[in-house]
Structures are given as structure tokens and as C-alpha cells.
Amino acid sequence: MNPSIHPDAEWRLHPRLTADSVPILNRDGIQYRLIDDHRFPWLLVVPMLAGAEQLHDLPSAWRDQSMRALQAASRTLEALYVPHRINIGAIGNLVPQLHLHCVARFHDDAAWPGVVWGAGTRTPMAPLTRLARVQAIGAGLVERLATNSTS
Amino acid sequence: MNPSIHPDAEWRLHPRLTADSVPILNRDGIQYRLIDDHRFPWLLVVPMLAGAEQLHDLPSAWRDQSMRALQAASRTLEALYVPHRINIGAIGNLVPQLHLHCVARFHDDAAWPGVVWGAGTRTPMAPLTRLARVQAIGAGLVERLATNSTS
Numbered sequence: 663m664n665p666s667i668h669p670d671a672e673w674r675l676h677p678r679l680t681a682d683s684v685p686i687l688n689r690d691g692i693q694y695r696l697i698d699d700h701r702f703p704w705l706l707v708v709p710m711l712a713g714a715e716q717l718h719d720l721p722s723a724w725r726d727q728s729m730r731a732l733q734a735a736s737r738t739l740e741a742l743y744v745p746h747r748i749n750i751g752a753i754g755n756l757v758p759q760l761h762l763h764c765v766a767r768f769h770d771d772a773a774w775p776g777v778v779w780g781a782g783t784r785t786p787m788a789p790l791t792r793l794a795r796v797q798a799i800g801a802g803l804v805e806r807l808a809t810n811s812t813s
Numbered sequence: 814m815n816p817s818i819h820p821d822a823e824w825r826l827h828p829r830l831t832a833d834s835v836p837i838l839n840r841d842g843i844q845y846r847l848i849d850d851h852r853f854p855w856l857l858v859v860p861m862l863a864g865a866e867q868l869h870d871l872p873s874a875w876r877d878q879s880m881r882a883l884q885a886a887s888r889t890l891e892a893l894y895v896p897h898r899i900n901i902g903a904i905g906n907l908v909p910q911l912h913l914h915c916v917a918r919f920h921d922d923a924a925w926p927g928v929v930w931g932a933g934t935r936t937p938m939a940p941l942t943r944l945a946r947v948q949a950i951g952a953g954l955v956e957r958l959a960t961n962s963t964s
């Protein structure tokens with residue numbers, strides 16, 4: 663990660679993302695969040711840059727940082743959950759604020775082989791399950807972000 | 814783009830991608846394709862690297878190249894179609910070969926605000942429409958790839 667990237671003081675999380683997910687970690691200008699859905703291990707990678715909406719419009723340093731963050735998120739989910747596939751998405755049709763989805767997918771999950779976006783109804787986790795998941799993913803992210811995640 | 818990235822001689826396009834899309838351009842190790850669906854301006858960015866399956870497993874030079882290609886694809890669709898949003902996806906639940914989706918989305922398109930993956934049935938274009946679209950997008954890509962698309 664590039665440690666010279668800092669959160670933008672004017673950045674605020676979109677209320678819909680606040681409602682659907684919980685924070686895991688802020689690091690080097692990126693907020694990592696867990697979607698509160700028991701059905702899927704599902705992370706959001708959110709660049710803390712006010713006004714950012716689309717990946718191709720990001721300043722290059724922020725774009726590179728977001729890609730490194732996405733890689734750390736993918737590797738963390740892979741190590742913890744051993745999924746069949748990682749699904750990545752940058753969609754934003756409902757929430758224009760830039761946020762990248764990173765989802766661990768399994769052959770027997772609730773949406774396979776379809777995508778998670780628009781699939782059924784979000785099922786919140788029990789509080790202890792959510793806490794355990796946040797702690798495990800947070801520890802995994804910290805470990806991966808401490809190494810050079812660009813290689 | 815990094816001109817030192819070359820297609821892998823052993824790379825072959827997955828048959829399902831061959832069936833659903835047409836080639837636009839090969840450039841610097843990336844194949845750009847158009848999904849043959851009249852409903853959406855929808856590109857595929859395919860790194861021509863044999864065995865590549867997931868973004869986070871790509872060698873870093875290929876990952877960076879794929880991101881630059883995705884940016885050129887997004888900007889080309891934006892310039893030609895003036896969409897409300899660009900949707901990006903790396904999914905691969907049905908086709909494991911790595912391919913990145915880049916789709917121009919509109920408030921009145923056939924799937925809005927949902928995603929295009931799994932939405933209804935692909936509607937092939939009339940041959941002249943397809944040809945015109947491939948030519949316009951190809952010209953747009955060539956123009957953007959000629960400049961430094963990392964900025």
C-alpha cells in the first residue's frame with residue numbers, strides 16, 4: 663500500500679452503505695466494510711475521497727491504492743473461506759459513491775452461479791457471528807496490508 | 814499501456830466467450846470484445862495470458878495492464894454513449910477464464926437499476942449494427958490507448 667494516501671477530511675460514507683454494512687478497518691485512505699448478510703462473505707472497499715464516483719475517474723494514485731486494497735481483500739477472503747471464486751464489482755446504480763464489492767462465492771451458496779447483486783434478500787447476521795467475522799477479516803487484512811500487496 | 818506485455822502463445826479464448834461476443838481489437842496483450850447484445854454497450858477486457866482466472870492471482874504487470882485496459886474501455890464507452898454509469902465486473906462463475914466486464918448503463922435500459930448479469934435474455938444485434946458498434950468502439954479504444962491511459 664501507498665502510505666502517503668490519506669482520507670479526505672470531507673469524505674462521508676453514503677447512508678445506504680452505512681445501513682447495509684459495518685466497518686472493519688480504515689487504512690491508508692481506504693475503508694474496508696463487511697456487508698451484513700449472513701449468506702455471503704462480502705466486503706466493500708471504499709476509497710475515502712469526497713466526490714469519488716467511478717473507478718476510471720479516480721486520480722491514478724487513488725486508483726492504484728484501491729486496486730491494492732481490493733487485492734488484499736480478495737486474498738483475505740480466499741485465505742479465510744477458501745471459496746470457489748471471488749466476485750468483484752463496481753456498480754453503483756443505486757449508490758453513486760464509489761465502492762468496490764469483493765465477495766467470496768461457493769457452488770452451494772444462495773445465489774450461485776448468479777451474482778449476489780439483486781439476489782434475494784439480505785439476511786443480517788447474529789451479533790456474535792458478525793463480530794467474529796469482522797475480527798477475523800480485520801486481522802487478515804492487517805496481515806496482508808503489512809506486506810507489499812502489489813506483488 | 815505497457816508495450817512490453819505480449820499475448821501468451823498458449824492462450825485461447827473460452828468457447829462460451831467466443832459464442833457470446835465478437836472481437837474488436839488485440840493490443841498489448843489484451844483482447845477487447847463486444848458482447849453481442851443489442852440491449853447494452855457491453856465490453857469484455859480479456860488478458861491473453863493462458864491459465865489466468867482471477868484478478869488477484871495475476872502477475873502484477875498483467876494486473877496493471879488489465880486495469881489500464883479497463884480504464885480505456887470505460888472512457889471509450891463514456892465518450893461514445895454518455896451513459897449514466899459504467900458497471901465493472903469480474904465474476905467468472907460460469908466461465909473461469911479471466912474476463913472483465915465493462916458495461917454502459919442507462920436509467921432506461923433493460924436491467925436498470927439491476928445488474929446486467931443474469932438479466933433477461935441476450936438479444937443479438939443486426940449484423941450492420943454490430944459492425945458499426947465494433948468500428949466505433951475500436952476507433953475509440955485505439956485513440957485512448959495511444960495516449961498515456963494511466964493518468
